Amino acid sequence: MTAVDNGHTHLRGPVLVIGTGLLGASIGLGLRRWGIDTVLSDPSPSAEAVARDIGAGRLLRDAEPGFAPELVVSAAPPDVTADVVAGALTDYPAAVVVDIASVKASVAADLATSGADLSRYVGTHPMAGREKTGPVAARAELFTSMPWVLCAPEAATGTAVKTAQALALDLGAVVSRMSVEEHDQTVAMISHLPQVVSSLVASRLQSTAPQALSLSGQGLRDVTRIAASDPSMWVQILGANASRVVDILYGVREDLNRLINTLEHPRADGARLDLAQLMSEGNAGQARIPGKHGAPPKAFAELTVLVDDIPGQIAKLLTEIGTIGVNLEDLRLDHSPGQPVGLAEISVVPNRRTELIEALTERGWKVVS
Amino acid sequence: MTAVDNGHTHLRGPVLVIGTGLLGASIGLGLRRWGIDTVLSDPSPSAEAVARDIGAGRLLRDAEPGFAPELVVSAAPPDVTADVVAGALTDYPAAVVVDIASVKASVAADLATSGADLSRYVGTHPMAGREKTGPVAARAELFTSMPWVLCAPEAATGTAVKTAQALALDLGAVVSRMSVEEHDQTVAMISHLPQVVSSLVASRLQSTAPQALSLSGQGLRDVTRIAASDPSMWVQILGANASRVVDILYGVREDLNRLINTLEHPRADGARLDLAQLMSEGNAGQARIPGKHGAPPKAFAELTVLVDDIPGQIAKLLTEIGTIGVNLEDLRLDHSPGQPVGLAEISVVPNRRTELIEALTERGWKVVS
Numbered sequence: 001m002t003a004v005d006n007g008h009t010h011l012r013g014p015v016l017v018i019g020t021g022l023l024g025a026s027i028g029l030g031l032r033r034w035g036i037d038t039v040l041s042d043p044s045p046s047a048e049a050v051a052r053d054i055g056a057g058r059l060l061r062d063a064e065p066g067f068a069p070e071l072v073v074s075a076a077p078p079d080v081t082a083d084v085v086a087g088a089l090t091d092y093p094a095a096v097v098v099d100i101a102s103v104k105a106s107v108a109a110d111l112a113t114s115g116a117d118l119s120r121y122v123g124t125h126p127m128a129g130r131e132k133t134g135p136v137a138a139r140a141e142l143f144t145s146m147p148w149v150l151c152a153p154e155a156a157t158g159t160a161v162k163t164a165q166a167l168a169l170d171l172g173a174v175v176s177r178m179s180v181e182e183h184d185q186t187v188a189m190i191s192h193l194p195q196v197v198s199s200l201v202a203s204r205l206q207s208t209a210p211q212a213l214s215l216s217g218q219g220l221r222d223v224t225r226i227a228a229s230d231p232s233m234w235v236q237i238l239g240a241n242a243s244r245v246v247d248i249l250y251g252v253r254e255d256l257n258r259l260i261n262t263l264e265h266p267r268a269d270g271a272r273l274d275l276a277q278l279m280s281e282g283n284a285g286q287a288r289i290p291g292k293h294g295a296p297p298k299a300f301a302e303l304t305v306l307v308d309d310i311p312g313q314i315a316k317l318l319t320e321i322g323t324i325g326v327n328l329e330d331l332r333l334d335h336s337p338g339q340p341v342g343l344a345e346i347s348v349v350p351n352r353r354t355e356l357i358e359a360l361t362e363r364g365w366k367v368v369s
Numbered sequence: 370m371t372a373v374d375n376g377h378t379h380l381r382g383p384v385l386v387i388g389t390g391l392l393g394a395s396i397g398l399g400l401r402r403w404g405i406d407t408v409l410s411d412p413s414p415s416a417e418a419v420a421r422d423i424g425a426g427r428l429l430r431d432a433e434p435g436f437a438p439e440l441v442v443s444a445a446p447p448d449v450t451a452d453v454v455a456g457a458l459t460d461y462p463a464a465v466v467v468d469i470a471s472v473k474a475s476v477a478a479d480l481a482t483s484g485a486d487l488s489r490y491v492g493t494h495p496m497a498g499r500e501k502t503g504p505v506a507a508r509a510e511l512f513t514s515m516p517w518v519l520c521a522p523e524a525a526t527g528t529a530v531k532t533a534q535a536l537a538l539d540l541g542a543v544v545s546r547m548s549v550e551e552h553d554q555t556v557a558m559i560s561h562l563p564q565v566v567s568s569l570v571a572s573r574l575q576s577t578a579p580q581a582l583s584l585s586g587q588g589l590r591d592v593t594r595i596a597a598s599d600p601s602m603w604v605q606i607l608g609a610n611a612s613r614v615v616d617i618l619y620g621v622r623e624d625l626n627r628l629i630n631t632l633e634h635p636r637a638d639g640a641r642l643d644l645a646q647l648m649s650e651g652n653a654g655q656a657r658i659p660g661k662h663g664a665p666p667k668a669f670a671e672l673t674v675l676v677d678d679i680p681g682q683i684a685k686l687l688t689e690i691g692t693i694g695v696n697l698e699d700l701r702l703d704h705s706p707g708q709p710v711g712l713a714e715i716s717v718v719p720n721r722r723t724e725l726i727e728a729l730t731e732r733g734w735k736v737v738s
Contacts, residue, residue: 127584127586139673139737140737141675141712141735141737142737144675144712147583147584149584176580176584178580182581185581186578186580186581186584187584189573189574189577189581190577190581190582190584190585190586190589191586191588191589193570193573194570194588194589194591194592194593195588196628196647197566197569197570197592198588198592198651198655199647199648199650199651200566200621200624200625200628200647200651201562201563201566201621201651201654202650202651202652202653202654202655203624203647203650203651203653203654204558204562204617204620204621204654205558205654205655205657205658206650206653206654206657208558208559208654208657209555210657210659211545211547211555212551212554212555212558212559213559213657213658213659214516214659215496215516215518215545215555215556215559216559216658216659217496217559217560219560219563219564219567219594219595220559220560220563220658221658222563222591222592222594222595223563223566223567223591223592223595224563224651224654224655224658225588225591225655226588226591226592227651227652227654227655228651228652228655228656229648229651229652230648231644231645231648231649231652232645234644234648235641235644235645235648238632238635238644239635239636239640239641239644240635242632242633242635243632245632246629246632246633248573249625249628249629249632250629251573252569252570252573252625253622253625253626253629255569255572256569256618256621256622256625257622259565259569259618260615260618260619260622262611263607263611263612263614263615263618264611264615266607266608266609266611267608271608272604272608275600275603275604275607275608276600276601276604278565278568278569278572279568279598279599279600279603279604280600281568281571281572281575282567282568282569282570282571282572282593282596282597283571283596283597283598283600284571284572284575285570285571285572285573285574285575285577285593285596286567286571286574286593286594286596286597287597288574288575288577288579288582289574289582289585289589289590289593290579290582290583290585304508306510306513313691314687314697314700315684315686315687315688315689315690315691315697316688316691317684318683318684318687318688319684319685319687319688320684321684322682322684322685328683328684330702331683331700331702333699333700343510343513366510368508368509368510368511
């Protein structure tokens with residue numbers, strides 16, 4: 001694996017990473033791939049020791065006197081980000097400082113009132129993560145091909161912005177720029193809304209009978225997958241972006257109330273139309289989410305192949321698709337608890353679909369749609 | 370592919386399928402695999418012609434005088450199911466009649482007042498479907514390994530129940546039995562709740578800026594996937610199961626109001642605790658959904674491998690896993706719009722994980738966690 005390199009200037013280091021959770025340790029691992037001197041610090045001695053032991057960098061406590069990083073990355077929790085950034089700007093007067101908190105306006109507001117020198121600061125948000133937490137879950141490729149948003153304050157120098165950008169590019173991410181307000185509104189919609197709704201649905205399952213849950217299909221699984229996320233992190237994120245999330249939730253509540261009202265009187269005039277409208281609006285919104293490669297979801301054609309759930313069967317299928325020379329754009333396995341047979345839903349570019357179906361059928365595969 | 374055959378007695382036919390949409394046509398295709406004489410009828414001449422042309426059976430309009438089916442399957446929309454069932458019980462006095470509507474209590478109630486002979490009737494619900502509709506999307510394997518619930522009325526004879534069961538087994542499904550009330554409460558929770566919530570979230574995206582949507586991650590995609598479902602079918606399902614769905618939605622609304630109240634005053638005493646509780650309840654509910662093979666989700670160990678998005682790369686990975694001899698329990702591709710590199714998250718039984726990581730690493734794969 002070679003990380004994306006589109007001719008940008010690498011960081012020269014050293015880079016100080018404050019906070020060695022999943023993201024901080026992953027940043028360390030990613031920078032070490034380039035041989036960049038990475039220095040780690042965390043209030044938890046065991047967390048920073050684990051991060052060092054997995055190869056994310058050396059420890060700040062062992063650093064030479066007069067240690068002067070090129071870049072300081074605050075990978076601290078959102079709650080303490082502004083303090084950590086302000087402290088770093090003071091402690092390292094020659095360094096550029098970035099944070100990677102997933103909310104940006106509250107951090108910017110706190111920094112504005114702190115009197116810190118914001119010419120050397122850039123707020124950033126790598127849009128990557130996992131349901132798992134801590135340095136043990138870290139991986140150098142966590143940011144590979146993921147969006148990384150930069151929110152530079154007006155005061156930020158060109159050098160500060162370029163340094164923040166080099167961090168993202170060194171880690172293989174895709175940079176985009178927006179204002180803190182635009183960022184926070186965006187994540188309220190595309191990240192915080194689905195998170196809270198997923199949690200609301202999943203919490204209903206706490207008292208559902210096991211027999212009922214045993215009939216769960218892929219729909220329920222998909223809707224509730226992210227409900228497994230870390231509560232402590234989300235408490236901070238939701239708290240910091242509360243006003244924007246709540247604005248969206250007012251709209252959800254209005255629609256929910258309309259739906260409840262309709263379902264309370266399912267035989268009333270207009271009830272059917274109300275339900276149809278809710279569903280159609282969902283269709284319309286869902287269709288606007290871009291697919292892989294930024295293309296609209298409908299840009300790929302699907303086919304479904306029956307596979308036995310035995311070692312190597314899916315591999316064999318994909319090998320043959322590779323041999324046929326068709327690129328697999330996406331793959332989803334559809335299966336049911338306790339069963340030995342499943343369906344592989346395969347997305348390919350539309351003009352190769354017929355050819356692929358013919359070639360697979362010839363090779364004895366059961367293409368079921 | 371050989372369909373599941375666990376020694377049950379096959380239907381002998383003929384089987385009359387009334388309604389040749391996705392499910393009805395799929396039933397026809399599935400029964401024809403066993404050579405069972407399948408006869409089709411649909412109010413839409415073009416729908417029944419398509420179903421015949423794809424091999425789902427012959428048309429009722431061409432049937433011999435005195436045609437007497439062993440089994441009639443109402444695959445009509447929920448709205449007209451009770452009428453179709455009552456009509457079939459009258460028209461075919463020697464036949465067992467089943468319906469496959471995804472709501473059961475309203476159908477049973479309508480039939481109870483119709484005066485129909487319920488000794489020959491069994492309500493059923495094959496828990497299978499697609500986001501697509503119509504006979505063109507039909508496939509013989511739609512029901513393979515999926516749950517198929519039987520809700521037999523008290524009056525139903527043993528023959529009626531055995532015939533309904535033979536239908537499900539001939540189509541490769543897994544039979545379970547429950548009362549209509551238990552069924553409708555179950556699907557309200559595991560199917561109708563996630564559907565309406567997915568639609569509510571997706572409908573918010575109708576006015577979201579394209580740039581914001583371009584940052585969408587897997588979380589939003591997963592939560593909104595089923596929002597692409599067919600409105601006209603869901604209008605009927607939600608209308609028929611309104612009281613049970615609305616009971617669950619009251620709980621969702623209560624939690625949503627609590628969340629909104631908390632987010633309106635994010636710095637109030639107890640706000641953090643409220644948010645933590647919502648998230649933790651989501652964790653707890655999500656963890657109760659059984660995984661593949663009925664095992665709890667945590668029963669499998671995950672590993673993540675970096676894959677280039679080129680033809681054959683994922684196939685190559687899975688081939689090597691097959692060669693190593695480890696069974697793939699689940700596979701999820703994680704990717705980002707516009708990018709050539711992705712992550713394959715692989716689930717295996719825990720005691721094979723370390724071995725697999727070592728073997729893959731030896732073969733030059735980048736296992737990132």
